[in-house]
Amino acid sequence: MKNRTAMFMTHTLLIVFGIIWIYPFIWMISSSFKTNSTFLTSGINPLPENIHWDNYIRAWEVANFSGYFLNSVIITLSTVLIVITLSCLTGYALGRVKFPGRKVIITIVVALMFIPSGYTIIPLYELMKMLGLSDSIFGVVLAESSGAHILFILLFAAFFSRVPQEVEDSAAIDGAGFFRTFAKIVLPTAKPVIATAAIMQFVWTWSSFLVPLVLTLNSPELRTLAVGMLSFVGRYQTDWTGMAAGASISLVPVILIFIVMQRYFIEGISGSVK
Amino acid sequence: MAKKIKNGNGISKYNRNKYIWAYIFILPQIIVFFGFSLYPIVMSYVYSFYDWSGIGPLTNFVGLKNYSRILTESSFWNAFGNTFVYTAGFTVVSISIALILALVLNNPNLKGRGIYRTVYFLPVVTTMAIIGIVMQNIFGTQGFFNEFLKAIGLIDQSISWLSNPVLAMILLIIIGSWKEIGITMIYWLTGLQMIPREVYEAAKIDGAGSWQTLRYITLPLLKPIGATILLLTVVSSMRVFDLVKTLTEGGPYFATETLELYIYRFAFAPDGPSQVGFASAAGVILGLTVFIVSLILGWVVYKVSGQKRKPLGGGIK
Structure with missing residues (x-):
């Protein structure tokens, strides 16, 4: 009782x-x-x-949230694709092949992750200028894809190292080379890890603020939702319901995606503390 | 493995092929890492030794002048202090509330645990910069929060939450914690699930009540992961930027200006020309501060957990 x-x-x-x-x-x-x-x-x-629905129409058409939304979608999806590809390939090599220099690479990367960094956004901005990408959406994507993605590499490496050796051996007997074994046989089994990494990177990039803020200082047409929102409230200070519509446009998609994919997201977070 | 001995020559060719592929696989990540992570880190130090507005070549080398100037600026120490106030408040609030939530939600007899977890985790996935703007409205003088307090009769006159230095900082800490508590809650839940069930069963047999179990069994066993959580929470909050930028802009009168905001102000939105060299030096000081704090907390993690757990690198042996 x-x-x-x-x-x-x-x-x-x-x-x-x-x-x-x-x-x-x-x-x-x-x-x-x-x-x-x-x-x-x-x-x-x-x-x-x-x-x-007027607020949405006003935000979408007049305040250019349509453009911000499109930029956010392009930047986020491209970044997710690049980061997953890079960390998946690296994780496969580190997890399955005991190549010479493997330990050295792991040590260097982990050590470099711990060195204190200064205000790296300025050099990143200068680098994009040098590469001629400071006014292009690709520059934002590259900047967002930077970093060592240690967590994802570890997730992939741990997963791939658990794939039984027989799988690889039988593929070799069937005449599949290294790349075909990876792409056709092992990779399809890694869907849960890919989903975890993809949803986490999606949420991070969608919410990213400083990088797009700085990289689009001189090109308002490349602004993402997070950055566009700030300029919206600067310009239309008393349009509160328009602000609420703009905020909903940027938050509701990511909330919906989270609710559908939350299992993977929470597993990823939980994996990062272990 | 047996094949290797039988047919050494063929396999070594097979292995060499594998090694080449492995190098090809890690090459893109290495390029991105060196080009877009390591280079900016190195240059973030280099810029700090120059008097540079961010335009044109680096010519005016000034040695440690930027640093000596920073250390005598009271505005820098104000931002430094604010950063620590925020970090301390954020850490205490988010770690304790997250632990309570995790303990409640870890009860296997609680129905609807998954739904509660989703609800309390939800703010984590939303965009901090957008939250800052929404909250600025909710806590504005004519905002929802004042209207609500008036409606339930707690106050007669609107309070200007964001124009009062102390209230603004408290609000930053509460909203910042609210946004991130879901992550810390998942960390704690992970820790709770690593405690073997037999331990609880043994406690039950010994006649321990639920409070005693919590006090003498659960909490002590959570200590190692608790130290790791402390490290992650402190380090992540020292670089707070998005929320402060959008909720208070460091105001009123720099009362909530944190270091990241201070650096941003000098690098990109200065009163006058940009002072990128100066901002970079402040960035290095922030980086070193975070580094020292994480060394201290890392030592705590090591002490509390012995050598059994490592916060990183567990996946690769």
Whole structure:
């Protein structure tokens, strides 16, 4: 009996705090359907009188969120593709082949990861200028793909090192070379690891702020949602419901993707502390 | 392995082929790593020894002048102090609340654990820069939070949360923690799930109550992973930028300006020409500070956990 009361209390607290916890998102979405005048007069009532899509149309067309959205999608997907390819190939080589120099490479990379770094965004910006990529979306993608991706490499290496040797041997007997064994036989089994790395990198890049902020200082047409939002509130200071619509445009997609793929994401986070 | 002895020559050719492929596989990552990670790290030091506005060649070498100037700037020490206040507040709030949540959600008899976990994790996946702007609205003078407090009768007059230096910092810490608690909660849950079930069963047989089990069994066993969590939390919060930039812009009157924001202000949005050399020197000082703090906490991790656990490199042997 005592146990049941305790359980009931736990659920009540978890639900009440849970609603408070995600209320900012509820507020954001409900405000995005209000008009600016009802937004001011409706007080704390979260329900809009009727659904207005005007804010979305205004944000999408007038405030150029369509462009920001497209930039965010292109930059995020390209970065995910590049990072997954790089870390998957590296993880396969490190996890399956005991090539000479392997230990040295691992040591150097891990050691370099721990050296203190200064304000690296300035050299990164200068580097893009030198490469002639400072006004191109590819420059942003390259900058976003930088880094050693140690976590992903470790995830891939650990996974590939557990693939039984017989799989590789039988592929070799069938005449498959190194690359075909990797691409046709081993890689398809790595789908869960790919999903984990992809969803994590997706969320990181989608949310990235400093890199696109600095790299698009002189090219507003390359801004991502996170950066575009800041310039939006700078320009239309009193358009609160437009702001809510813009915020919803950038947050709702990533929230939906997370809800569908959360198992992989949480496994990745949990793997990083182990 | 047996094949190797039987047919040494053929296999070694097979191996050499494999090695070449392995080098080809790691080459792209190595190029990206050296070009886009290592080069910027090295140059972030080099710039700090020059008086440079960011335009034109590096010509005016000034040695350690940028550093000596920084150390006498009170605005730098203000940002330095703010960074530590934020880090301390963030660490205490997020680690403790995350632990409570994890302990509650780890109960196997609790129905709907997955849904609760999703709800409390949700802020993690959202964009910090967008959250900052949304929160600036919610906590504005005419914002939702004031209206809400008025509606339930807690206050009569609106409070300007973001114009008060102390309130603004508290708000930064609370929102920053709220955003990241989900990650720390998953870390704690991972730690809790690594405790073998037999330990709890043994405690039950010995007649330990749930509070005693928590106090004498669960918490001590969480110490090693707790040290790692402390390290990760502190280091990640020392470079806070997105939230401060979008929620307070370091205001009011630099009361919430953290080091990353200070550096950004000198590098990209200065009152006058950019001072990239100066900003780079401040960046190096921040990097070294983070490094020293992580060395100290790394030592704590090592002491608490003995040599059994390593926070990194567990995947490759």
